[in-house]
Amino acid sequence: MSSTEATTATTTVAAPTVVPVALGKRGYDILIGPGLIDGAGEELARRFPGSRYAIITDETVAEHHLDRLTGSMTDAGLDFTTVELTAGEGSKSFPVFESAIDCVLSARLERGDLLIALGGGVIGDLVGFVAGVVRRGMRFVQMPTTLLAQVDSSVGGKTGINTRHGKNLVGVFHQPSLVLADTSALDTLAPRDFRAGYAEVAKYGLIDDPAFFAWLEANWRDVFSGGPGRIEAIATACRAKAHVVKIDEKETGPRALLNLGHTFGHALEAVTHYDGTRLVHGEGVAIGMALAHEFSVHMNLCSPDDAARVKAHLEAVGLPTRLQDVPGGVGTAEELMQAIYQDKKVKRGRLTFILTRGVGKSFIADDVAPDVVKAFLGEKLRG
Amino acid sequence: MSSTEATTATTTVAAPTVVPVALGKRGYDILIGPGLIDGAGEELARRFPGSRYAIITDETVAEHHLDRLTGSMTDAGLDFTTVELTAGEGSKSFPVFESAIDCVLSARLERGDLLIALGGGVIGDLVGFVAGVVRRGMRFVQMPTTLLAQVDSSVGGKTGINTRHGKNLVGVFHQPSLVLADTSALDTLAPRDFRAGYAEVAKYGLIDDPAFFAWLEANWRDVFSGGPGRIEAIATACRAKAHVVKIDEKETGPRALLNLGHTFGHALEAVTHYDGTRLVHGEGVAIGMALAHEFSVHMNLCSPDDAARVKAHLEAVGLPTRLQDVPGGVGTAEELMQAIYQDKKVKRGRLTFILTRGVGKSFIADDVAPDVVKAFLGEKLRG
Incomplete structure (x- = not known):
């Protein structure tokens, strides 16, 4: 001190x-x-x-x-x-x-x-x-x-x-x-850290603001370079978060939407032992958001085009989107499932996920079958 | 485990x-x-x-x-x-x-x-x-x-x-x-521990319920021996506490009344290093309550008779009431003041005490002059 x-x-x-x-x-x-x-x-x-x-x-x-x-x-x-x-x-x-x-x-x-x-x-x-x-x-x-x-x-x-x-x-x-x-x-900030934060900015578009996501697709270079778009993007993200926190301060309901990409993301951070040289939080969230969209496609909830669009934007700004993007690998589907089960969002053994019907159409699914998640992860691990 | x-x-x-x-x-x-x-x-x-x-x-x-x-x-x-x-x-x-x-x-x-x-x-x-x-x-x-x-x-x-x-x-x-x-x-419970808890029971009478204090003076033997008076005393204490907690859950106001005897009591616990063989919390509170009444006499707020009555009841049940009752001593007035200053109840260096105008007439005094407290403690240490 x-x-x-x-x-x-x-x-x-x-x-x-x-x-x-x-x-x-x-x-x-x-x-x-x-x-x-x-x-x-x-x-x-x-x-x-x-x-x-x-x-x-x-x-x-x-x-x-x-x-x-x-x-x-x-x-x-x-x-x-x-x-x-x-x-x-x-x-x-x-x-x-x-x-x-x-x-x-x-x-x-x-x-x-x-x-x-x-x-x-x-x-x-x-x-x-x-x-x-x-x-x-x-x-x-x-x-x-x-x-x-x-x-x-x-x-x-x-x-x-x-x-x-x-x-x-x-x-x-x-x-x-x-x-x-x-x-x-x-x-x-190092470019990698700025990008990682950007994953959380994009998240607000993906949750329920498709116009903001489209704006980011058009203006992300300005956000990255520090133009007027940067303040605009941060203020939009903060307004969105402030609104959700206001209606559900202690996450008993809709605040859980802010966890889009986070159940997979946290699991990836856990299996890489929170080693920031391999994966930082925002990168886990980026991969998690891409996976949440792909899992929603797998569940016939979301169109493959929307999932591809999300992945394309995250990749355009330089964020990872695939399990294979994590240096050193992420273990087996079983290991990822174990990490998911220790998450705070598990209730009485039931998995809560944020799934989506498309860009800006996320929702809370609180009874996702573990077997389906595990099979999906196994598929993704095979590439 | x-x-x-x-x-x-x-x-x-x-x-x-x-x-x-x-x-x-x-x-x-x-x-x-x-x-x-x-x-x-x-x-x-x-x-x-x-x-x-x-x-x-x-x-x-x-x-x-x-x-x-x-x-x-x-x-x-x-x-x-x-x-x-x-x-x-x-x-x-x-x-x-x-x-x-x-x-x-x-x-x-x-x-x-x-x-x-x-x-x-x-x-x-x-x-x-x-x-x-x-x-x-x-x-x-x-x-x-x-x-x-x-x-x-x-x-x-x-x-x-x-x-x-x-x-x-x-x-x-x-x-x-x-x-x-x-x-x-x-x-x-060991008799000493029961007595220590009794100090907190008596406190509710001393704060604002003189009838309860008088009832305790008449019925304390029944409370100690486990007669019907015991449940009655505990329920009365819990009702009093529940009422105060309801009106001031986070102690921004009247809940501080529950600290009657505690500013001195906590200081005594601190200077005896929380060594329960020398002093347990309830004993510190008993001495603290006796001192709070005597300090209130010293400030011309409370009659000497009321202070003597409080001391007599606490002594009747076997509780300590004097600084000299603590085995091994409690140090100097300066050391006690230092312990008081680290208490949570200090605001911007001002001392908050619970003082009293008599049995059941306690109030919050939030600007007590440290010099007066120190002089009072010095006097008490001299016997």
Whole structure:
């Protein structure tokens, strides 16, 4: 843990796009735009007067963005502590969870103070969980620095860590008090990480917004290159997620639609041992979404043309779409089934899948026969 | 972890006293009466059809009550796993928290299944926290086997573990789905533990029910000996707690009244390193309540007669009431102040205390001057 003080030149910050998440007392705003980290100090001072902060980030993110944030907070006269964790999925673990909590308690933060999650999904999920349990719940701010985190994990209050039994099996629902999605932070992402996040953007089109999917097919180059389409795409994704979270905060119903591609995707992450050199989350989701469409074709629900169209778009942006695309292989159909069974979405042994009748026509199928899934996976593994 | 199967003779169970906790979707019943553990299987089968269970208990409680519970659940045809932890406050720790979670995940319990907390406050707080975070929240049943747990910790949804910074600093609010308070389980308690729980019973009189306090002064022997007064006292305490929890579930206001005696009490537990051979929670609360009344006299809020009356009753039942009653001492006033500052009830450095204008006239004072508290403690330490 270290405290950092720095100063930065004053930066002009364009008015951000605001997406409200309407959850009553637990409601909050998502601000989207370039340079938001540079203006964070002022925004925080205005929204949370008198509060103290602990910024929790990882080494990689710190290198790119921490000075901008601490400079802005220092300029705004805010009192804060900084905690730097090791980068990577390995930090979503009990030991790091415990040590982050210890840092927050050592800093004597109180219930009204705030944690700041500066980083990607790993930092957001971990810090949200820490905030959810320290003193039985303190406030926190998400400052997502990856595309994946900006359009998915920073919004909606799902927090958690991984265990040897699977991903995100331990956590809480705990909503942030503010999300600052600085779109210029995405310029420092590796192309592979940007693509992985893009899978979650495309997902919102595939769930129930065929016009958005068509728009992405036409404009994805602008989204990737950082043109005006990028903010538009992120805001559309956030609006879609905010809507679903509003109607089903704790995933007892329609929120499950956000898991399109995730049952297969999580299983692929599990069998590759969450080894990001082989497969990152968004890539698992891309393959999962392609498989969900193909499985829906297999079940005579979806036309082969729609499945081919989805696969073609994901491949056009450079995402993997086939089990064979995972370096080192993904094991047997039986191993994939075992991983699927440990998923949180299993109820009384019944498999819940998000299936589809075509682009933008997804639905929750909560009684899928395991044998049919296994046979389908066996077929796909044979190529 | 072990699975146990046993059979017991059918036991006649008297109709229990039912205290509902009215929290809407999160509402539940507290059942109070003798022999409830023997009838638990049937009660669970009726309330939670089709669910699976993990019973989490400690070695000491297991010896007295586990066979009764597993026998009853086996008779009712329920599917369950048993996890036995080491007895004692030490189990409210990160390592035990992690290992209990691992047991629950290994048993492949799903979100709709239930954990059963069979034991005292340590088991209840730990298991409630485990239930609150596994798969972002599963259901659980409290089966409190100590008086303290029956009248306090099993009701209201506060869960948590301890850290080196203090007690209960990490946890969640997570309501149980049912509380079964088997009053015959209290017959196996050591007298010291029964007395410690009694401190929390008396607390409800001291907060806002002077008639209940007077009733306890007249009937405490019946409560201790297991006469009909025992169920009456427990039910009155549970009703009082259920009412406070209903109006302020997450302790943003009046629920803080339940902390009467606890700011001093927690500090005493901290400075004695949670060493139960020196001081158990209820004893800390007893001393804390006596001090809260004396401090209120010191502040010219409460009459010396009322403070003396409170002290006399606590001493009559055999509870400690003075700092000098703690074996091995409690350190300096400065050390006690440091422990008080780490308490969750501190806001922006301001001390919140529950003070009183007399028996049954407690109130929240949220801006107590630290110097005055320190001077008062210094005086008390001098005898």
